[in-house]
Amino acid sequence: MFKDHNESYEQIREAVKRLCASFPGEYWRQQDSESRYPTEFVQALVDTGYLAALVPEEYGGSGLDLKAACIILETIHETGCNGAACHAQMYTMGTLLRHGSETQKQRWLPGIANGTLRLQAFGVTEPDSGTDTTRITTTAVRDGDHYVVNGQKIWTSRVGHSDLMVLLARTASRDTMPKPTQGLSVFMVDLREEVGHSITITPIETMINHSTNSVFFDDLKVPAENLIGNEGEGFGHILDGMNAERILIGAECIGDARFLVQRAAAYASEREVFGRPIGQNQGIQFPIAEAHIQTEAAALMVEKAATSFDEGQPCGTEANMAKLLASEASWKAADVCMQTLGGFAFALEHDVERKFRETRLYRIAPISTNLILSHVGTHVLGMPKSF
Ligand SMILES: Cc1cc2nc3c(=O)[nH]c(=O)nc-3n(C[C@H](O)[C@H](O)[C@H](O)COP(=O)(O)OP(=O)(O)OC[C@H]3O[C@@H](n4cnc5c(N)ncnc54)[C@H](O)[C@@H]3O)c2cc1C
Numbered sequence: 001m002f003k004d005h006n007e008s009y010e011q012i013r014e015a016v017k018r019l020c021a022s023f024p025g026e027y028w029r030q031q032d033s034e035s036r037y038p039t040e041f042v043q044a045l046v047d048t049g050y051l052a053a054l055v056p057e058e059y060g061g062s063g064l065d066l067k068a069a070c071i072i073l074e075t076i077h078e079t080g081c082n083g084a085a086c087h088a089q090m091y092t093m094g095t096l097l098r099h100g101s102e103t104q105k106q107r108w109l110p111g112i113a114n115g116t117l118r119l120q121a122f123g124v125t126e127p128d129s130g131t132d133t134t135r136i137t138t139t140a141v142r143d144g145d146h147y148v149v150n151g152q153k154i155w156t157s158r159v160g161h162s163d164l165m166v167l168l169a170r171t172a173s174r175d176t177m178p179k180p181t182q183g184l185s186v187f188m189v190d191l192r193e194e195v196g197h198s199i200t201i202t203p204i205e206t207m208i209n210h211s212t213n214s215v216f217f218d219d220l221k222v223p224a225e226n227l228i229g230n231e232g233e234g235f236g237h238i239l240d241g242m243n244a245e246r247i248l249i250g251a252e253c254i255g256d257a258r259f260l261v262q263r264a265a266a267y268a269s270e271r272e273v274f275g276r277p278i279g280q281n282q283g284i285q286f287p288i289a290e291a292h293i294q295t296e297a298a299a300l301m302v303e304k305a306a307t308s309f310d311e312g313q314p315c316g317t318e319a320n321m322a323k324l325l326a327s328e329a330s331w332k333a334a335d336v337c338m339q340t341l342g343g344f345a346f347a348l349e350h351d352v353e354r355k356f357r358e359t360r361l362y363r364i365a366p367i368s369t370n371l372i373l374s375h376v377g378t379h380v381l382g383m384p385k386s387f
Pocket of ligand 1: 121123125130210366374386
C-alpha cells in the first residue's frame with residue numbers, strides 16, 4: 001500500500017518507525033554475518049512507497065520533497081536499521097528525472113516507483129581516477145544506433161541487486177576538451193541481459209555489509225536512446241544528483257548519531273561501577289552530551305541544505321557542509337558510545353560495533369571530508385586550490 005500523500009513529516013517519521021520495528025538488531029546482525037542483502041527490508045520500503053518518495057506522483061511515486069526523504073532515511077538509521085542497501089534509488093533516480101527525456105521517464109520511472117525495476121546502482125568511481133572524476137577512463141564510443149562501452153568501475157554498490165545502473169563514461173577524450181569536466185556522458189544501462197556476458201561483477205569484501213563490487217565492461221552495447229541528457233555534459237548532470245545524495249547521507253548520519261547517543265546515555269545510566277552509575281561521572285557524561293549537541297547542530301545544517309534543495313536554490317556548499325558536519329557528528333557519537341560501553345561495545349549483540357563500522361564510511365564516501373574542506377576553502381573562502 002502506497003503512503004498517503006498528505007502525511008505530515010511527523011506522521012512519516014512514526015510510520016517509518018513502525019516499519020523498522022519489524023527489523024530489529026537480530027535481523028541486521030544476521031545479514032551482516034551472512035553478508036546478505038536485506039531483501040525483506042528493501043521490499044517493505046518498496047511496498048509502503050517510501051523508496052519512491054522522490055518520484056513525482058505523475059510517474060507513480062509519492063511526490064514528496066527531499067526533507068521528507070531525509071526524515072525517512074534518518075528514522076531508518078535512528079532505529080538501528082541501515083538504508084545503505086537501497087538509499088541510492090532515491091537520489092540516482094534524480095539524474096533521470098532532471099535530465100532524461102519524457103520518453104525515458106515514462107519508460108523507467110513508473111517501474112522504479114512500483115518496485116518492478118530496481119535502480120540501485122551508479123558507476124562513477126574507477127580504480128585509477130579516485131576522487132578526480134574527470135580522469136575516468138571507461139569509454140563509450142558511438143557506433144550507429146548504440147554506444148560501445150569498455151572499462152572498469154570500482155565500488156559499484158548493489159549492482160547485483162539492481163536491474164538498471166546509471167553509468168558515467170567518457171565519450172570524448174579529456175585532452176581534446178577545453179575543460180576536463182567536458183566529454184563525459186551519462187547512460188542508463190540495463191543490467192538484466194548483460195551481466196555474465198559483456199558485464200562482469202566481482203564482489204569486494206569489506207568491513208561493512210554493503211554489497212559493493214568491481215564491474216568490468218567488455219564491448220557492452222548501450223542503445224543510443226539510453227543516453228541521459230546531452231552527450232559530453234554528463235559531469236554536470238551527475239553533480240546535480242550529488243547534492244541530493246550528500247544531504248540524504250547527512251540525514252542517515254544524523255540517524256546513526258542519535259541511535260548511538262541514545263544507546264550511550266541509556267547504558268551510562270544503568271551500568272554501575274564503583275557503586276554508582278558510570279553516567280554520574282562527568283568523564284562519561286560530558287562526551288555523550290557533547291556528541292548530542294554536535295548531532296543536533298549538524299541536523300540543523302542538513303535541514304537547511306534540504307530546504308534550499310527543495311526551493312530550487314543552489315545548495316552545493318550547504319549539501320557538502322551538511323554531509324561533513326553530520327558524518328563527523330555520527331563518528332564522534334560512535335566513538336563515545338564505544339567508550340561508554342567499554343568491553344561490552346565489542347559484543348555484537350549491542351549493535352554498537354556494527355553502527356561504528358557502518359557510520360565510519362560516511363567520512364569517506366560519497367565524498368571525503370578533505371574534498372569538502374577543499375571546496376569550502378577555495379569556492380567559499382577564495383583561497384588557492386591545491387589541485
Ligand atoms: C563501501 C563503499 C561504497 C561505495 N559505493 C560507490 C558507488 O556505489 N558508486 C560509486 O561510483 N562510488 C562508490 N564508492 C566510492 C566512493 O565515492 C569513493 O571511495 C570516494 O569518493 C573516495 O574516493 P577514493 O576511494 O578513490 O579515494 P582517493 O581519491 O584515492 O583519496 C584517498 C584519500 O586522499 C584524500 N585526497 C585525495 N586528493 C586530495 C587532495 N587534493 N587534498 C587533500 N586530500 C586529498 C581523500 O580525501 C581521501 O581521504 C564507494 C566507496 C565505498 C568505500
